[in-house]
Amino acid sequence: MNKRPTRITIIGLGLIGGSLGLAIKKSVPSAVVTGYSRTASTTDRALRTGAIDIGTSTAEHSALKADIVFVCTPVRAVKDIFCTIAPALKRGCIVTDTASTKAEVMEWAVKYLPAHVNFIGGHPMAGKEVAGIDAAEATLFQNCVWCLTPSAETSLDSVKRLTTLLRKLGTRPLMIDPARHDLLVAGISHLPLILSSALVSCTTRSELWNEMARLASTGYRDVTRLASGDSRIYTDICLTNWQSITRWIDDFSKELQRFRRLVADGNEALCEAFSEAREARDKWLKSHRQ
Amino acid sequence: MNKRPTRITIIGLGLIGGSLGLAIKKSVPSAVVTGYSRTASTTDRALRTGAIDIGTSTAEHSALKADIVFVCTPVRAVKDIFCTIAPALKRGCIVTDTASTKAEVMEWAVKYLPAHVNFIGGHPMAGKEVAGIDAAEATLFQNCVWCLTPSAETSLDSVKRLTTLLRKLGTRPLMIDPARHDLLVAGISHLPLILSSALVSCTTRSELWNEMARLASTGYRDVTRLASGDSRIYTDICLTNWQSITRWIDDFSKELQRFRRLVADGNEALCEAFSEAREARDKWLKSHRQ
Numbered sequence: 001m002n003k004r005p006t007r008i009t010i011i012g013l014g015l016i017g018g019s020l021g022l023a024i025k026k027s028v029p030s031a032v033v034t035g036y037s038r039t040a041s042t043t044d045r046a047l048r049t050g051a052i053d054i055g056t057s058t059a060e061h062s063a064l065k066a067d068i069v070f071v072c073t074p075v076r077a078v079k080d081i082f083c084t085i086a087p088a089l090k091r092g093c094i095v096t097d098t099a100s101t102k103a104e105v106m107e108w109a110v111k112y113l114p115a116h117v118n119f120i121g122g123h124p125m126a127g128k129e130v131a132g133i134d135a136a137e138a139t140l141f142q143n144c145v146w147c148l149t150p151s152a153e154t155s156l157d158s159v160k161r162l163t164t165l166l167r168k169l170g171t172r173p174l175m176i177d178p179a180r181h182d183l184l185v186a187g188i189s190h191l192p193l194i195l196s197s198a199l200v201s202c203t204t205r206s207e208l209w210n211e212m213a214r215l216a217s218t219g220y221r222d223v224t225r226l227a228s229g230d231s232r233i234y235t236d237i238c239l240t241n242w243q244s245i246t247r248w249i250d251d252f253s254k255e256l257q258r259f260r261r262l263v264a265d266g267n268e269a270l271c272e273a274f275s276e277a278r279e280a281r282d283k284w285l286k287s288h289r290q
Numbered sequence: 291m292n293k294r295p296t297r298i299t300i301i302g303l304g305l306i307g308g309s310l311g312l313a314i315k316k317s318v319p320s321a322v323v324t325g326y327s328r329t330a331s332t333t334d335r336a337l338r339t340g341a342i343d344i345g346t347s348t349a350e351h352s353a354l355k356a357d358i359v360f361v362c363t364p365v366r367a368v369k370d371i372f373c374t375i376a377p378a379l380k381r382g383c384i385v386t387d388t389a390s391t392k393a394e395v396m397e398w399a400v401k402y403l404p405a406h407v408n409f410i411g412g413h414p415m416a417g418k419e420v421a422g423i424d425a426a427e428a429t430l431f432q433n434c435v436w437c438l439t440p441s442a443e444t445s446l447d448s449v450k451r452l453t454t455l456l457r458k459l460g461t462r463p464l465m466i467d468p469a470r471h472d473l474l475v476a477g478i479s480h481l482p483l484i485l486s487s488a489l490v491s492c493t494t495r496s497e498l499w500n501e502m503a504r505l506a507s508t509g510y511r512d513v514t515r516l517a518s519g520d521s522r523i524y525t526d527i528c529l530t531n532w533q534s535i536t537r538w539i540d541d542f543s544k545e546l547q548r549f550r551r552l553v554a555d556g557n558e559a560l561c562e563a564f565s566e567a568r569e570a571r572d573k574w575l576k577s578h579r580q
Binding site for chain 2: 125126127128144145180183184185187188189191193194197198199200201203204212214215217218219220221222223226227228229231232235239242245246248251252253255257259260262263264266268270273274276277278280281284285288
């Protein structure tokens, strides 16, 4: 019956917002996508690449009449965006986000969004270390798990509408508790980015770095890849998920000390530890990655 | 004057030995490459792929009449190979290796190789996490730095002959002191592989792993890539370079604790730490990587 095109708004047009726009325009061409970035040249670029159909000069304006609003800014900007768009949101509108931590975002939604909208926290498990609209790709979310954290107040119908859209984009929606989400991603996403960055500082701050730099190869490049990510986004993640992250740093430190002891002891138990890690990773690759 | 083809022997036909054979046959087609692996089926495979021209059933036999011998086994097998081939090596022959640590190998060469051969330690700064002859590629060493650790006794002429061959293969030979080499690679190569493996054990041993496994994505995959490497080779590396490696683990642990404090403190200094790491890595990528 309702044949009018879905009106989707994307606030924040970086790697994630830009890729989302491109994916929507590719998979749901009938949707009308409105976009807002605090940087006008980014909005222009999103218009030119076809990631959005309409650009607005304020976040509030972009949210008017929207059926679904995606907030795709770094975590700590989400709160301000909620406050700004709250008066503009129409009754029954779905609001979601793509930030890497969910517990605080859920609290902000309760506090700052009107009760007549449906908020569902979101987090696509995809990304790359290059930030910004120029790195956006329509296929970034292809086959990725997209975490969703609805609250008890969210209507089932709105969850269904959002998951239907996300499935059309080729993603795999997964319902999860926000606190649980934050604990899990602290281990498989936030801990790795801290290890990557700490490895870079530890080596590049050394007085041996100039000599080491010539020898560093693909192994160093890959383990440090996440260190080239957006420091603003990383900081926001850490500041909104510090409890889980410090817990994982402590677990990791214990594990590193175990490896240190095995290296210093110089016996065959070290080989078993390496084998065990290899088998666990290979098993994960086989069952969870394409 | 001397128009007879160079006779090159490769002992150990895994990823490195196999790739070396393919690279030599591609860049110096006139060379006659003899190969030995302790596994007969590996020798057969090397013959079929064209990585070697002749296969032998003993290491000693493979070294007879060789102008240059490459020992491409894991570090701790190098000593036995030296003892085995010593009686077969002809006067003036060049012996080199490709093991990831150099100080112990240099001592073994003095102890177990005859004085009438020229030993030059070697270590190509290339590799991948997949082991074995089936992963071998003619282009594996393309543009890679190839560390060489000649001793005071090595003739200059033999160093020149080896570097000429390595340049023909597209590599960049670099002379370096063995102990210095081991200290530097402990930071940019051995520390990363331990971090990678420790991250895998720390996460996969957790009672949360089944849930985390579904969410782990490209970031986790890349930071843990080295954990899929050959555990035998890794163990040999650690046992022959434990002093430098434990030193780097200690440096890294301090740096990780600095990040932990910044995360727990929750202030903007964390953003600076991430930015600094990003800039240092990007600078390295720009000046040292293609």
